[in-house]
Amino acid sequence: MKRIGVFTATRAEYGLLAPVLAAMDPAPGLEPLLLVSGAHLSPRHGMTVREIEADGRPIAARVPLPMAGDDGVSAAQDMAAATAGVAAAM
Known part of the structure; x- marks a missing residue:
């Protein structure tokens, strides 16, 4: 069984991913x-x-x-949290 991680963070991209997920189901x-x-x-x-x-x-x-702000440090913290969270989930 191949596990494929599908990451979504916004409503707009989830709308694009929904048909892909549906195709993967069967x-x-x-x-x-x-x-x-x-x-x-x-x-x-x-x-x-x-x-x-x-x-x-x-x-x-x-x-x-964290989504604490729009500056570079906040973006780096968000990316670090996302990387750690995805690694833990996979």
């Missing part, structure tokens, strides 16, 4: 792992993780990010 030998992060988990951005849950899509891991 594929023998594939196990898609949906990793949800970023704006999906943010109350400030509408907690769009609920839309993923409403789709009935299993979430393999929630990868929280």
Whole structure:
């Protein structure tokens, strides 16, 4: 079984990934792992993780990010948290 991590952090990209995930569901030998992060988990951005849950899509891991600011240091901290979270999930 091949595990394939599918990372989503925004509603816009999840909309693009949904048909890809649907195509992977019946594929023998594939196990898609949906990793949800970023704006999906943010109350400030509408907690769009609920839309993923409403789709009935299993979430393999929630990868929280600090999302403390828009500066370079904050971006680096977010990338570090995402890398650690994805590594732990996979």
